[in-house]
Amino acid sequence: MxxxxxxxxxxxxxxxxxxxxxxxxxxxxxxxxxxxxxxxxxxxxxxxxxxxxxxxxxxxxxxxHHKRVYYLSMEFLIGRLLEDAIVxxxxxxxxxxxxxxxxxxxxxxxxxxxDAALGNGGLGRLAACFLDSLSTLGCPAMGYGIRYEHGLFRQTFHHGHQVEQAEAWLQQPHAWEFERAEASFEIGFYGDVREEDGRSVWEPGDAVVARAYDTPIIGWQGRWANTLRLWGAKPTKLFDLARFNVGDFNAAAEPEAQARTISRVLYPDDTTDQGRELRLKQEYFFTAASIRDIMRRYLDEYSDIRKLPTKVAIQLNDTHPAIAGPELVRILHDEHGLPFDEAAETARLTLNYTNHTLLPEALESWSEGLMWHLLPRHMRLIEQIDDWHARNHPRRTRSTIDHGVVRMGDLAFAMANKVNGVSALHTDLVKTTVFAEQHKLHPGRVINQTNGVTPRRWLVACNPGLSNLITDTIGTGWEADLERLSELEPHIDDAGFAEAFAAAKRANKIELGSWLKEEIGLTVNPDAMFDVQIKRIHEYKRQLMNVLETISLWQAIREEPEKDWTPRLKIFGGKAAPGYRTAKEIVHLINDVASVVNVDPLMRGRLAVAYPPNYNVTMAERLIPAADLSEQISTAGKEASGTGNMKFALNGAPTMGTLDGANVEIRDLVGADNFFLFGLTTDEAEERRETPGHATRAIAASPRLTAAIAAIEKGTFSPDDPARYHGLGRILRDSDYFLVCSDFDSYWQAQRRADEIYRDPAAWGRMAAFNTARSGWFSSDRTIRGYMRDIWDVEAIDS
Ligand code: CJB
Known part of the structure; x- marks a missing residue:
């Protein structure tokens, strides 16, 4: 045949x-x-x-013999793969x-x-967008991470309270990967270091096997594909037959269970550092396996180990793989015999570090004691790297090891060729705050690469209505050349285009409406403004401010039900880290407010709150195309970049936002008239935080805020437990570190400006269309081109 x-x-x-x-x-x-x-x-x-x-x-x-890029990341939030590949x-x-x-x-x-949720949020999703762009651009690259058996937990609500359940994406066959039993490395932990012929030799006390699982990542139009290689942990010895034969069945299976623990679960923390030994083991496990694999590939092709940086560029996605520095020095110095200084410099020229947050609680550090115990050779090398750095920079005052703690940010910085921030504002803060001294010592090392998102998933696949309109208007080719969206601008005032743009949005809203009905039983008004805040629940992201504004609006509508209110549907989505109490209280509050507002007959058609559980990539693909308004309301100076903000703008939802992260660049590009700005700036926020009594004063000056806080404290939304939100009330009144109270009135006013404009569909449609037409710069293709040029020094291959 x-x-x-x-x-x-x-x-x-x-x-x-x-x-x-x-x-x-x-x-x-x-x-x-x-x-x-x-x-x-x-x-x-x-x-x-x-x-x-x-x-x-x-x-x-x-x-x-091209130079290759290796992207090391603890998280790849890839979501579903079939539709993406088809597109x-x-x-x-x-x-x-x-x-x-x-x-x-x-x-x-x-x-x-x-939905493959091998990540927590922005950092992991960025890594997934980067894979798509690396393949689209034909950049020879490989992503390295962990093949978690259980991705991010599944969120359900029980009487409004978040309940976490284990996620099990691998319970069914996974069609996209190729298991590579032959690509396995033994990764050691613990043990001792002995000296032999003037060299240090680490003899680990325990070991597991890292086995590779490869997923091909296809780029736009199938011209190029790279590999995402995820490591699964296996025991070195499958089964203890001796123990089994004497009837000790549990002990016989123990090696397997212990080893598998390492790749069993994704830590559900987002921007908080969990100081657990298992987490450090995970970090070393995947970093060491990846570095070994990289070295094996390099040595297959080349023999001069000193030329490594000319053929290999390694990107550390935050500090999670920062142990790559000492690991690479160990290989170059201990195993290949390069003198220490040369080994350190060769490793440094190969490595680069992306910083994704400056929140103090998120800056990774590990106790020296744990390091000596788990990775004795690496700890000694960290001391030597620190000495080497001090020798070369006698003016420095900060060291990597401080009060018995290893600061991974300092280690990553010292061992990086380039360090990048993820938005213009964030990069400035990298230079002037946490890394100010290192920046002075190493001018030119810190550079900016503003984040981006892949337009294939975040426009072509998730919003076919708008994508078809774009193609009808400017032709094809924009999908891999997103700045061409600017060609839409001359059409924005054409009646036909405006109508079709509005129709595409409305169709998405109707579709979302039926999904919400099915999912949470809520009937929504498709003419209401769909006002969406989707991201991890965190105090700095200020969902609390959004829900207080919702309460305030509810109170205002109840006071004047006859007024012609602009109808709103407030949509929330997001998970709280299981151990983050305040975030979980905020989740509960949103649900409690929804349960009061949504049954209030005075609100019908005017105000509703939707909080579908288990927000993930797939849900984002549904919500973003249907959004009218994008909530990006973090305290200025706290959100490194944001990437959801870019997806909303691209899909024609103007931002309600502070001057934080990439919001600043979004506003510059889409134009101040097409962005709802409010709130304190970074400098003002810093200053306000230092002003004693700032929260008390802000509350006293705002009757609305006073009434909204009083309602949650009185138990208006928690009649079964009136004291439930006393803790949140206290945070707002006593400390309010994230300045919810200080920004509240400004936020309320910006929301009312949005209400005003929304009442004029033509004016709103124009704003929305300008957002789409001017967001082309936020393609992750642009970001990856920047990394290729300014960090990795690699060329795309024309295939
Ligand atoms: N980010 O998602 C995380 N997890 C962290 O542990 C630290 C930072 C986020 O990274 C995104 C990608 O750069 C940023 O857009 C976002 O602002 C940041 O919070």
């Missing part, structure tokens, strides 16, 4: 391969196949079409037809895929 080539991109070939995989890869008779079976079969058929460009890319990188390969119509032929609903099939 004639066999078409595997990369046959026709619909008939895709349909044939889907049927073939169903039967021969999964052993299912089409007559009995369920949605899941079809989804897995289609995934393999699509994956087949990625393999060829993937091999081609790998061969091209080898053949040209990048341009197989949408073909896949739909294949499903129709098989009699399965394409949307149901896509919706069946688990």
């Amino acid at each position: 004639d066999q078409a080539p595997i990369t046959d991109m026709t619909g008939s070939a895709l349909a044939r391969d889907m049927q073939r995989h169903l039967q021969f890869s999964f052993g299912k008779d089409p007559a009995h196949a369920q949605v899941r079976d079809w989804r897995l079969a289609l995934s393999l058929a699509v994956r087949d079409r990625i393999v060829e460009p993937w091999f081609k890319a790998t061969r091209a990188a080898y053949a040209g 990048n390969l341009g197989l949408g119509d073909e896949a739909m037809a294949a499903c129709a032929e098989a009699g399965v609903d394409f949307d149901a099939l896509l919706a069946d895929e688990p």
